[in-house]
Amino acid sequence: MVSLVTTRPGPVLREFELVDLLRARLAARRDDTRIGIGDDAAVLRPCPGHDLVATTDTLISGRHFPDDTSAFDVGYKALAVNLSDVAAMGAEPAWLTVSLSAPSLSRDWCERFIDGMQAACRACPTGTPIDIVGGDTTRTDTLTISVTALGQVAAGAAMHRAGAQAGQAIAVTGTLGDAAAGLRCWPQRATASTAQTDLIKRLTRPDLRRGSALIGQATSAIDISDGLLADLGHILAASGVGATIRLDALPYSTALASVVPEAADRQRLQATGGDDYELCVTMPLDARPALETALGCPLTVIGQVETRTGLRCLDGAGNVVAPDTLGAPGWDHFGMD
């Protein structure tokens, strides 16, 4: 159990003080936020000719982030994982609601939590501000944050998981495996090297991508939250196709190469480690340069969509690597004990 009061000394906030604090710090910045925090509900004006994208993700202390994560990083990550889902739909994020349940809260902890949320909004590459327009505060034993993100995309243009076609390339943004390696480094973070600190930062403050860049370029997309193999598997299943990927083509950071020099171990983290929140997309191979430019980040081809169902992983010599040697793909939140 996280005790916010003992880890962050300061007077405990009462609920109305917290609501006042949130209202003061989270004033609406968008013209289309007609009413923000403070009424029974927010009132938002959707952009004409656009569809609305809605997603909800809940983060629980000790399960989705270490118990001793800073308030800033909790706020950052709770928003980032939801903004990532909006990006995977090709949408521009616009509005967020945040439900915060905690044992008790100090003003200092809340201020840092808000700082982290606002930093995630600023870090999100989007053309307009993102407003936090409502939410809820309740008391519970385990710090729990539930966020709903709303985004907008031209009507009918949202990216699906089901659009992958045989012959198309599979690509990922940024680098993979950093967050999983960062989790390994977490216990040593007080004395971490620069490379280890970089990896931990990728765990706590994942990079956010410009999902709207996918429109008209990619044929399907998903964000990598449960691990590449699991999440790519969702695209393949929804599209009724299969794929082959090259493990030695998976992009890695210099920090990961430094901290995890052994290739097989590194590729395991890249293939099955979760929490990277990079985008995995399919597209015609010749769309890659323009899409990379539009995204404004590296976009690396890692394999190809095929008619034959199933997901095959090849090593550097072209040999098939059995999936179970890479570790069980993905997470089952109810299966873990």
Place this chain on the structure above:
Amino acid sequence: MVSLVTTRPGPVLREFELVDLLRARLAARRDDTRIGIGDDAAVLRPCPGHDLVATTDTLISGRHFPDDTSAFDVGYKALAVNLSDVAAMGAEPAWLTVSLSAPSLSRDWCERFIDGMQAACRACPTGTPIDIVGGDTTRTDTLTISVTALGQVAAGAAMHRAGAQAGQAIAVTGTLGDAAAGLRCWPQRATASTAQTDLIKRLTRPDLRRGSALIGQATSAIDISDGLLADLGHILAASGVGATIRLDALPYSTALASVVPEAADRQRLQATGGDDYELCVTMPLDARPALETALGCPLTVIGQVETRTGLRCLDGAGNVVAPDTLGAPGWDHFGMD
């Protein structure tokens, strides 16, 4: 801690089985739900010329409902409290996301939980179906349900808390105090009388009101979740006005009169008991008959908006009743120990 497995025997569901179950049972029924459960996010098509209303409420076992509440009633209430906020804005509810966090879940429990959610959607007096379009499932020690409700209202027409004006009438839908009395009866529910059972049902399955009926008739609205005095106080503060209400004018059910015959005790429950989820509105007095017809439920005038700030309660003899004799109004979730 609620143990769903021991109270509801049956095989424990794994996460993917739960998602499959939700997807199968919660197929979209609205034309404007373009993608429901199953992708990174839902895709929804807003109604042209309408504003979007968004609200989030989280319910925690043992805090917002008794630990031994049935799965059906948990599902019903988690949705009802959010649909009530949408109604208080004068909007028509359209879409919901549901985040369910629990220690573990049996298939039977989940089926009943879904039954309860669907019953709440059906019980909501709205012209179109309400779709559950997404959500999240996670494991935690304490059963926690976080719901976001999205509704639609003609652009610029949403009801605010800030529209009350001196001279207007204050009215409430239905009856008050039932839910608070139902909570009193909860320990005896196995041997409850018909009247006690009626009150308990008002606690677990609050009536839902047709919020869209308020448009063009009411000048402000709020739903009574924390108790009449607290919630009416929010309208008065937002509108910069005061009010006088008559405690003997507060509408009560025959069940409440039977179970709580003593008037002062009953009026305390009506004035400060939460969880009724009736609507409290202000309006010109002559608008009452038409608004009652549009709402399709009793609408009782309980007092009047006044220029002088503050909220005054009068007893049947016209004497002012001190607020502290009515009990502390409202809830402070972080203040309770």
